[in-house]
Amino acid sequence: MRRLSLSLVCLIFLSLSILSPANAQPLPSWRAGAARTAILDFVAAVSDTTSPDFVPRAERIAVLDNDGTCWCEEPHSASSSFQLSLLRSLVASGRVDGEQMPQRAWLAQDRKALRAFGWSAAYEGMNAAFAGMSVEAYRDSSLAFLQRAHDPRFDRPYTRLFYAPMLELKEYLEANGFEVWIVTGSEQDFVRVLYGEVAGIAPARVIGTWTTPIYSVVEGKPQLVRGKVRVYDGHEHKPENIFVRIGRRPIFAAGNSDNDEPMCLHAVSGTHRGLALWIQHDDAKREFAYSGGSDKIKALCRRSPEAVPVSMKGDWTRVFP
Amino acid sequence: MRRLSLSLVCLIFLSLSILSPANAQPLPSWRAGAARTAILDFVAAVSDTTSPDFVPRAERIAVLDNDGTCWCEEPHSASSSFQLSLLRSLVASGRVDGEQMPQRAWLAQDRKALRAFGWSAAYEGMNAAFAGMSVEAYRDSSLAFLQRAHDPRFDRPYTRLFYAPMLELKEYLEANGFEVWIVTGSEQDFVRVLYGEVAGIAPARVIGTWTTPIYSVVEGKPQLVRGKVRVYDGHEHKPENIFVRIGRRPIFAAGNSDNDEPMCLHAVSGTHRGLALWIQHDDAKREFAYSGGSDKIKALCRRSPEAVPVSMKGDWTRVFP
Numbered sequence: 001m002r003r004l005s006l007s008l009v010c011l012i013f014l015s016l017s018i019l020s021p022a023n024a025q026p027l028p029s030w031r032a033g034a035a036r037t038a039i040l041d042f043v044a045a046v047s048d049t050t051s052p053d054f055v056p057r058a059e060r061i062a063v064l065d066n067d068g069t070c071w072c073e074e075p076h077s078a079s080s081s082f083q084l085s086l087l088r089s090l091v092a093s094g095r096v097d098g099e100q101m102p103q104r105a106w107l108a109q110d111r112k113a114l115r116a117f118g119w120s121a122a123y124e125g126m127n128a129a130f131a132g133m134s135v136e137a138y139r140d141s142s143l144a145f146l147q148r149a150h151d152p153r154f155d156r157p158y159t160r161l162f163y164a165p166m167l168e169l170k171e172y173l174e175a176n177g178f179e180v181w182i183v184t185g186s187e188q189d190f191v192r193v194l195y196g197e198v199a200g201i202a203p204a205r206v207i208g209t210w211t212t213p214i215y216s217v218v219e220g221k222p223q224l225v226r227g228k229v230r231v232y233d234g235h236e237h238k239p240e241n242i243f244v245r246i247g248r249r250p251i252f253a254a255g256n257s258d259n260d261e262p263m264c265l266h267a268v269s270g271t272h273r274g275l276a277l278w279i280q281h282d283d284a285k286r287e288f289a290y291s292g293g294s295d296k297i298k299a300l301c302r303r304s305p306e307a308v309p310v311s312m313k314g315d316w317t318r319v320f321p
Numbered sequence: 322m323r324r325l326s327l328s329l330v331c332l333i334f335l336s337l338s339i340l341s342p343a344n345a346q347p348l349p350s351w352r353a354g355a356a357r358t359a360i361l362d363f364v365a366a367v368s369d370t371t372s373p374d375f376v377p378r379a380e381r382i383a384v385l386d387n388d389g390t391c392w393c394e395e396p397h398s399a400s401s402s403f404q405l406s407l408l409r410s411l412v413a414s415g416r417v418d419g420e421q422m423p424q425r426a427w428l429a430q431d432r433k434a435l436r437a438f439g440w441s442a443a444y445e446g447m448n449a450a451f452a453g454m455s456v457e458a459y460r461d462s463s464l465a466f467l468q469r470a471h472d473p474r475f476d477r478p479y480t481r482l483f484y485a486p487m488l489e490l491k492e493y494l495e496a497n498g499f500e501v502w503i504v505t506g507s508e509q510d511f512v513r514v515l516y517g518e519v520a521g522i523a524p525a526r527v528i529g530t531w532t533t534p535i536y537s538v539v540e541g542k543p544q545l546v547r548g549k550v551r552v553y554d555g556h557e558h559k560p561e562n563i564f565v566r567i568g569r570r571p572i573f574a575a576g577n578s579d580n581d582e583p584m585c586l587h588a589v590s591g592t593h594r595g596l597a598l599w600i601q602h603d604d605a606k607r608e609f610a611y612s613g614g615s616d617k618i619k620a621l622c623r624r625s626p627e628a629v630p631v632s633m634k635g636d637w638t639r640v641f642p
Contacts, residue, residue: 210565
């Protein structure tokens with residue numbers, strides 16, 4: 001009986017997938033143009049067994065940056081906003097000393113003082129304030145933050161600040177046998193909650209800056225609490241961590257800044273055909289216009305036909321869902 | 322046409338899975354007894370939606386140790402044998418100095434000298450000899466080693482030193498919606514090749530001791546070469562690395578020594594029902610008999626009904642495929 005009902009479910013699912021209008025016209029929020037064509041051509045070529053560019057399903061790995069690529073990062077990334085909010089609550093409850101650096105500068109949002117302290121040390125210092133917290137409590141705090149956080153400019157919850165065209169792209173890639181991973185400089189445990197809630201991406205598929213937790217047994221019960229040592233996942237560390245975590249070279253990458261250039265260059269330099277997208281923030285009206293720190297990824301698009309710029313203004317019919 | 326043929330393939334696959342004799346009697350190499358019953362009961366309970374112990378598919382994570390749990394580790398683990406063979410070839414070609422410690426002790430297999438040097442430092446030192454090698458060359462060497470390595474006692478290639486009952490268990494778990502991960506103290510990049518070749522496990526699903534590679538661009542081409550810093554994946558580091566890599570607490574674990582006790586204890590201490598297996602080497606005739614360093618996992622089996630000992634001699638009708 002159970003096998004039969006399983007077969008029935010499978011048949012219904014099959015029929016739905018055959019009739020689904022989403023399959024009839026993929027990437028509905030992408031305007032016809034060079035970027036959309038590049039995506040469709042690439043996906044068709046690597047998934048067609050008769051194509052010279054065919055790539056076996058197991059090797060169709062796609063990596064997407066988060067902040068500024070899938071999710072609005074201005075004026076602050078979701079992860080930074082969450083960590084600042086958590087720091088404030090720990091200082092308010094007296095568990096963390098807000099007078100010490102770098103916490104004092106974080107609380108005052110004093111960018112000059114943070115820069116002087118050193119960004120890397122400043123992030124390490126903030127994360128040290130969360131050391132000793134159970135991984136479950138941190139996850140619960142992340143979820144609670146996402147449930148209450150609201151973006152004033154776009155008048156919507158943080159969970160709806162994903163770019164609709166990128167969510168469509170993720171689904172389109174998955175429908176064509178790709179395994180989609182998020183590779184972000186933001187704090188991994190928070191971003192896992194974000195994607196688990198919104199886009200149905202398993203926590204294992206989120207690679208971010210991480211702190212290795214510390215295991216101990218307290219009164220017979222094993223516990224994992226947050227550690228202090230931070231492994232940064234940006235710039236050259238993205239392809240390095242991708243190798244540690246995935247063990248294959250991606251054939252598709254998307255990013256918006258030089259932070260993502262090594263990951264994009266690596267994806268288009270393998271033995272398989274690759275595609276890299278550079279998401280440009282050129283739409284001050286619907287999102288933001290900025291281009292700081294994207295010279296290298298721009299240069300990559302100039303010299304490689306497999307690296308393609310995407311204009312938020314020109315290529316997307318809508319930005320948010 | 323393509324959708325129709327996809328449907329056809331899916332239907333054929335469904336029919337096969339309904340009629341497959343493997344499904345008629347799972348775990349054929351496991352004798353009827355407490356261990357087999359514990360596995361069948363647990364899997365039925367967590368995958369039946371009407372059971373109070375039901376666990377959603379996404380949370381059905383299983384972690385299996387490699388050496389001594391899925392694969393024969395005596396007289397040497399496959400990973401150690403491979404690294405020693407690689408070290409020998411690098412010394413022979415003059416690229417590594419075999420007179421320096423710890424290489425001299427490794428080449429002489431002088432366990433006393435290695436112990437005096439410190440095992441951790443000895444492994445670090447050996448891995449330092451491979452630093453700078455491209456990740457592709459290391460993978461190719463792993464594969465070449467597996468193609469030529471042969472176990473004299475059992476007269477079979479290394480790739481056939483997996484335990485048949487554990488391969489059946491892996492397939493049975495996957496057939497019931499589990500995601501199966503390998504969590505090993507052995508060197509990750511080699512073990513990835515081993516599982517990719519033999520058991521069809523994706524490299525991302527292999528967590529082992531790793532060295533983070535180093536990314537650089539040489540003449541416009543991005544490269545990843547092996548680094549020196551080693552992240553050890555044993556004892557308490559197994560649940561720690563599982564959290565970093567998977568982001569969920571496993572509900573099923575299997576191990577053979579105290580190296581695996583923290584991972585097993587963690588798996589049976591969550592909010593979901595869990596099961597941990599302790600594979601005992603008590604079969605000198607068909608495999609090996611040894612029990613060094615398994616007091617903690619033995620004690621776990623004594624006090625927790627969710628931790629179950631498995632006797633290779635009593636519970637398995639065969640050891641190797």
